[in-house]
Each structure stands twice: as structure tokens, then as C-alpha cells.
Amino acid sequence: MNKEEAPYIAPDTQASPIVGRHQPENLRGGYPRIYIFMMSMTLIVFIALAVYAFNLAVGSFSKPGPGLWILTASVLALLAWPFALKAKEEYERFNRERVDKMLFMLAGLVAFVVLYPFTGFLVAGFISMLIITRFSARESWKVSLILSVLTPVVVYLVFVVAFQVGLSGLPEWMS
Amino acid sequence: MQDIFSGLATGFGVAFSPMNLLFVLIGVVVGTLIGLIPGLGPVTAIALLLPITYELDATTAIMMLAGIYYGSMYGGRIPAILLRLPGDASAVVTTFDGYPMAKKGRASEALSLSGIGSFIGGTVAIIGLTFLAPLAANITAQIESADLFALALVGLLMIILLTNGSKAKALIMGALGIVVATVGLDPITGQARLTFGSMDLLSGIDIVSVAVGLFGVGELLYNAEHGFFKGMGKANLKPKMPSKADWAVSKFAIARASIIGFLIGIIPGGGGTVSSVVAYGVEKKVSKHPEKFGTGAPEGLAATETADNASSNSSFIPLLTLGVPPNPVLALIFGALLLQNITPGPTLVQDHPDVFWGVIASMYIGNVLLLALNLPLVGVFAQMLRIRGSLMAPIILLIALVGVYSVRNSLFDVVTTIFFGLLGYVLRKANFDLGPLILGFILGPILEVEFRRTMLVSGGDFGIFLVSPVVLGIGLLITALLAWSIISNFRKRQIELRRKANDPDHTMYFG
Numbered sequence: 001m002n003k004e005e006a007p008y009i010a011p012d013t014q015a016s017p018i019v020g021r022h023q024p025e026n027l028r029g030g031y032p033r034i035y036i037f038m039m040s041m042t043l044i045v046f047i048a049l050a051v052y053a054f055n056l057a058v059g060s061f062s063k064p065g066p067g068l069w070i071l072t073a074s075v076l077a078l079l080a081w082p083f084a085l086k087a088k089e090e091y092e093r094f095n096r097e098r099v100d101k102m103l104f105m106l107a108g109l110v111a112f113v114v115l116y117p118f119t120g121f122l123v124a125g126f127i128s129m130l131i132i133t134r135f136s137a138r139e140s141w142k143v144s145l146i147l148s149v150l151t152p153v154v155v156y157l158v159f160v161v162a163f164q165v166g167l168s169g170l171p172e173w174m175s
Numbered sequence: 176m177q178d179i180f181s182g183l184a185t186g187f188g189v190a191f192s193p194m195n196l197l198f199v200l201i202g203v204v205v206g207t208l209i210g211l212i213p214g215l216g217p218v219t220a221i222a223l224l225l226p227i228t229y230e231l232d233a234t235t236a237i238m239m240l241a242g243i244y245y246g247s248m249y250g251g252r253i254p255a256i257l258l259r260l261p262g263d264a265s266a267v268v269t270t271f272d273g274y275p276m277a278k279k280g281r282a283s284e285a286l287s288l289s290g291i292g293s294f295i296g297g298t299v300a301i302i303g304l305t306f307l308a309p310l311a312a313n314i315t316a317q318i319e320s321a322d323l324f325a326l327a328l329v330g331l332l333m334i335i336l337l338t339n340g341s342k343a344k345a346l347i348m349g350a351l352g353i354v355v356a357t358v359g360l361d362p363i364t365g366q367a368r369l370t371f372g373s374m375d376l377l378s379g380i381d382i383v384s385v386a387v388g389l390f391g392v393g394e395l396l397y398n399a400e401h402g403f404f405k406g407m408g409k410a411n412l413k414p415k416m417p418s419k420a421d422w423a424v425s426k427f428a429i430a431r432a433s434i435i436g437f438l439i440g441i442i443p444g445g446g447g448t449v450s451s452v453v454a455y456g457v458e459k460k461v462s463k464h465p466e467k468f469g470t471g472a473p474e475g476l477a478a479t480e481t482a483d484n485a486s487s488n489s490s491f492i493p494l495l496t497l498g499v500p501p502n503p504v505l506a507l508i509f510g511a512l513l514l515q516n517i518t519p520g521p522t523l524v525q526d527h528p529d530v531f532w533g534v535i536a537s538m539y540i541g542n543v544l545l546l547a548l549n550l551p552l553v554g555v556f557a558q559m560l561r562i563r564g565s566l567m568a569p570i571i572l573l574i575a576l577v578g579v580y581s582v583r584n585s586l587f588d589v590v591t592t593i594f595f596g597l598l599g600y601v602l603r604k605a606n607f608d609l610g611p612l613i614l615g616f617i618l619g620p621i622l623e624v625e626f627r628r629t630m631l632v633s634g635g636d637f638g639i640f641l642v643s644p645v646v647l648g649i650g651l652l653i654t655a656l657l658a659w660s661i662i663s664n665f666r667k668r669q670i671e672l673r674r675k676a677n678d679p680d681h682t683m684y685f686g
Contacts, residue, residue: 007280007409008280008282008283011258012220024618040349041388061635061637064363069357069623069626070354070357070369077350086343086345091605106596109593110593112589113586117664129573136568136569138565146222163581165577167580167581
């Protein structure tokens with residue numbers, strides 16, 4: 001006689017709900033380096049844009065030039081900048097080990113772009129996936145290798161063979 | 176009224192074509208699947224699938240994207256109920272009562288109840304959309320450049336003013352989005368701007384690169400740092416309908432939440448999370464047993480999911496009729512329409528009735544499909560949660576890069592995507608909201624072109640903005656928003672200062 005399986009019982013989780021989109025953790029007040037960096041960059045970028053817009057020709061209100069809109073946006077950003085600087089918020093603490101995983105993912109993506117012109121999609125995809133799966137996602141070598149071989153092949157079959165996307169599977173000297 | 180029914184009949188004729196039906200089905204299924212992956216939400220789902228819409232005609236593309244949007248709302252509730260892990264921010268409130276129900280072994284009933292509530296809320300909203308959208312379009316049909324400028328401006332301003340966190344930072348993001356959109360050729364003089372001699376930048380930065388970068392790659396970079404979803408254990412989930420007692424307490428909650436979600440969804444910035452929170456709060460207030468909320472109250476769950484889906488459907492009203500995308504998701508759909516050379520707005524119903532009515536008709540169909548799929552197949556969908564995020568992320572990334580490449584066969588677009596992915600990651604770390612950035616990017620060109628056209632027509636006279644009743648009305652709205660924002664900040668500061676001074680009776684006043 002088959003026993004009916006028990007209904008699903010949700011497992012216990014942490015006290016506070018984990019939002020699907022990760023929320024900042026290990027918060028700190030003050031001005032962390034990343035924030036100082038970003039605020040400095042926005043100031044430099046928008047000042048540079050304002051100067052660029054002037055050189056481009058702002059024109060007049062009766063005959064707006066190509067630089068007017070860039071200048072308007074830059075001025076608005078620069079006016080908001082001091083208020084943004086004053087905003088008291090909490091930021092995540094820097095965690096080197098966790099940031100490494102992000103950097104490996106980024107390295108995998110960059111590897112794809114660097115390798116593709118020389119090796120074609122299949123090899124670039126394989127190396128990119130291997131870096132991301134093994135070093136960022138921290139999967140085992142076996143799982144990483146299987147995924148890195150299968151995924152580019154399946155994607156190639158779907159996008160290039162079925163949908164006729166203009167990706168080169170192999171390097172030009174081989175095709 | 177006759178026009179509405181004949182328009183709807185046209186729409187159903189378009190939506191029932193085999194190709195469109197197929198893509199609506201693909202949209203709702205893919206939307207549900209992506210929506211239920213913790214760490215990805217409707218914005219990411221739309222961003223990742225945007226490249227596919229290039230190959231489709233406008234009506235089919237928008238039907239599919241709409242399906243993805245409300246499909247992902249359906250999907251987001253599954254991990255929220257089963258694991259207390261919302262698929263997206265708007266499903267957070269779902270965890271309050273959905274998860275306790277699952278802990279009591281009533282996960283199947285919770286999933287069914289939320290699915291049916293979503294269906295009813297969605298249907299009410301789509302009916303409202305059917306009648307309200309053409310009315311709004313008629314009112315604003317005689318729109319001119321100054322009016323279009325004002326509408327786009329209010330859309331952008333509302334997203335900035337309604338953002339959580341610093342409004343000044345949101346304004347900087349909006350300005351950055353506007354500037355990024357100027358890269359390429361000036362639309363009026365044809366002069367190159369911010370191209371730095373690059374031939375690739377001459378054609379501008381593609382919206383797909385920006386969207387996939389910010390919300391796809393950037394999201395996954397952030398997830399990489401914080402750890403991927405570890406996967407759920409085996410779950411026996413047989414479809415099971417809610418009990419009579421569940422219906423008895425939930426039916427009025429569903430009715431109320433449908434209206435609340437519909438109304439809030441129309442307001443820019445008011446979708447998803449806001450509608451869920453408000454509907455839940457209302458139910459708790461009117462309930463004779465508010466103490467039950469948070470322990471597995473079916474009416475609490477029904478209210479949040481109903482309002483969530485109702486708002487995701489009604490949010491199409493400002494997009495289709497005014498050309499104002501009320502949230503970042505609709506901004507991406509707006510961008511997809513622009514790619515198809517269709518400008519959503521007051522003239523859409525006259526210029527492209529097949530698109531307008533086709534999308535509305537497809538929403539009826541998509542809503543039915545979602546219920547038909549989610550009720551019997553919820554156990555199948557839930558099995559997706561057994562897959563580790565660390566396996567899905569690399570696959571999603573490779574597909575995203577190929578998708579971006581496929582738009583213009585350009586490796587430069589892939590480079591741009593990665594750049595925006597890194598930018599999105601860094602901005603999030605520094606607590607900058609990405610919503611105003613994407614809205615600034617999409618609305619920026621409209622703002623610029625309409626402003627410059629208006630100025631050319633008026634000879635530089637700003638008085639032209641005071642002549643139009645639409646602009647005056649919008650001007651009042653913007654003033655009211657700014658005043659509300661200032662008063663709101665002042666009140667928050669007063670509450671905080673009183674709390675610090677230990678003044679619960681509010682007898683002290685602080686300058």
C-alpha cells in the first residue's frame with residue numbers, strides 16, 4: 001500500500017526575512033571609501049561634462065545648441081551634490097573575501113570579451129564559464145568543467161544554429 | 176463605449192494569432208521561472224529578455240514583455256511562501272502570512288490562494304485599464320511638445336521624489352541617465368556628442384546594454400559577493416485549493432485589495448511593494464482579529480498578492496496613455512517600444528491601435544494562462560528552487576552576453592554591458608538607486624527633443640509652458656510633490672528629534 005507523502009513543511013529560517021534582492025549587510029555609518037570615491041567621481045565627471053557642454057555650444061533658449069541639455073543635467077547634478085554628500089546613510093563594510101568572488105565573476109566576463117576575437121565563442125565561453133563557476137560561484141572542478149563545456153555548446157546551438165545570431169563559434173583561422 | 180468594445184475585439188483578434196499566443200505563453204512561463212529565482216526580479220527578467228524582442232514585431236514583443244512582468248510577480252511569491260525568501264521586493268509582505276501557513280503544512284493552500292487572488296486582482300485591474308486607458312488617451316489626445324515635455328518631466332521627478340533614501344542622490348542618478356542618453360549624434364543638429372572619436376559610440380549607447388548591464392550583470396555581481404541561493408530540499412507540493420474557511424475570510428480582502436492595487440499602480444512609483452504594504456495594512460486594520468496577521472492569516476496573504484498583481488497591470492495605464500513609465504520595469508518596456516519606433520503616449524491608441532488593444536487583450540489571456548499554469552503546476556515550478564543559484568548565475572550571464580551581442584552583432588555592446596554591470600554594482604554599494612538612472616536614460620531624449628522643439632517654436636519664450644492646461648496641471652502636481660517631499664522630510668526630522676529628546680507627547684517643537 002502506498003503511503004501518501006506528508007505535505008511540505010517550510011523549514012526554519014533566520015529571524016528576519018531575506019529579501020530576494022540582497023540588502024546591504026554589516027552596516028556602518030560615516031563615509032566609507034567607496035562612497036568617498038563615488039562622490040568624488042560624480043563631482044569630477046559632472047564638472048568635466050559642464051565644461052565639455054560649453055565647448056560644444058550651448059546656444060540660446062530660442063535656438064538651443066547640442067550642449068544645452070548636457071549642461072542642464074550637469075548643473076542639476078552639481079546643485080544636488082552637496083545635499084547628497086550630507087545624506088546620512090549606512091553602508092556595507094568592506095569584506096575582502098566576499099569582494100573576491102565578485103572580482104572573479106568580473107574577470108570571467110572580461111575574459112570572454114578579450115578572448116572572443118581570437119578564439120571564437122566556444123573557447124571564450126568555456127574559459128569565461130570556468131572562471132566564473134569555479135572561482136566565483138565556488139563550485140567543484142567537476143561541476144565547473146561540465147557546466148563550462150555544456151553551456152556554451154547549448155547556447156551556440158540555440159542562438160547561432162536555431163536563431164541565426166552572427167556569433168563565430170570558432171576562431172577565424174579555423175573556420 | 177462602442178469604441179472600447181470594438182477596440183477590444185480588434186485586440187483579441189491580434190492577441191489570438193498563434194504566434195502572439197505562443198509568445199504570451201513563453202512570456203508568462205519565463206517570467207514565472209525568473210521571478211521565482213531568489214536574487215532576480217521582474218526588472219532583471221525584462222532586462223535579460225529585452226534582446227529577444229528585437230527580432231519580434233512590436234505587438235508580439237510588448238505582449239511577451241508584459242507577460243514576463245506579471246508572470247514574474249506570480250513567480251516571486253513561490254519562494255516567499257515556501258522559504259521566506261521573496262523572489263522580488265514586492266513579495267516581502269507575502270512572507271508575513273504565506274510562510275507561516277507553509278510552516279503549518281498548508282503551503283499548497285497558500286500558493287493556490289495567492290494565485291487565485293492574483294488572478295482576480297489582475298482581472299479587475301485589466302478591466303479598469305480597458306475602460307480608463309482610452310478615456311485618458313482621449314483627454315490628452317491634443318497634446319503638444321510642451322505637454323510631452325511636462326509629462327516626461329513629472330515621470331522622472333516622481334521616481335526621484337518617491338525613492339527610498341537620499342533624493343539628492345536620486346537626482347544625480349537621473350542626471351547621469353540623461354547624460355548617458357546624449358552619447359551619440361545630437362537629434363536636431365546631428366553633431367557628435369561624448370563620442371570621443373569612437374565610431375562605436377556614434378550610434379549611441381543601446382538600451383539593452385544599459386538594462387542588461389545594470390539589472391542583469393550588476394545584480395549577479397552583487398549576488399556573487401553576498402552569496403548565491405543554496406537551493407531548496409525535496410518538496411512534496413500537490414496542488415490543493417484553499418478551504419471554505421479560507422475563502423470566507425479572504426473574499427472581501429481580495430475585493431478591497433483589487434481596488435487598492437489598481438489605484439496605487441497608476442501612480443508613478445506606486446507599484447508592487449507599496450500596493451502590497453498598503454493592502455496588507457488596510458486588511459489588518461479592518462480585521463476583527465488583527466492579532467492573527469503574521470501567524471498565517473489567509474486574508475493577509477490574499478490581500479498582498481491581489482494588490483501586487485492588480486498594480487502590475489494598472490501600471491500600464493500611465494505608460495500606454497501618457498507615455499510616463501511609472502517604475503523601472505515599465506521604463507524598460509517603454510524602451511523596448513521605442514526600439515520598435517513606437518512612442519507610447521496619448522497618440523498610441525490612434526496611431527497604433529493594434530499595439531494598444533493587442534497588449535490589453537493579451538493581458539486578459541496572460542492572466543488566465545498564469546492561473547491555468549500555476550494552480551496545477553505549482554509543484555513543478557517549485558522544483559526550480561532546488562537548483563543552486565551558483566549553477567544558474569554563470570548560465571544566465573553567458574546567455575545575457577550572447578543576447579546583448581545578438582542585437583547589433585557588436586562586441587562593443589558586450590563591453591558596454593559589462594561596464595554598466597560594474598557601474599551598477601559600485602553604485603549599489605554606495606547606496607545610489609538605479610531606478611532614476613534608467614528612467615533618466617529613457618526619458619532624457621524625449622525631454623531634450625520636446626524641450627528644444629518647444630523652444631524653437633516659441634522663440635525661446637518660456638511662457639509657452641504656461642499656456643497649456645496640461646502643463647499647468649502638471650506644474651501644480653510637481654509643486655505639490657516637492658512640497659510633500661519637503662514636509663515629509665521635516666516631519667521625519669521632528670519625529671527623530673522628539674524621539675531623541677524623549678518627548679512622546681509631542682509637546683516640544685524643534686527648529
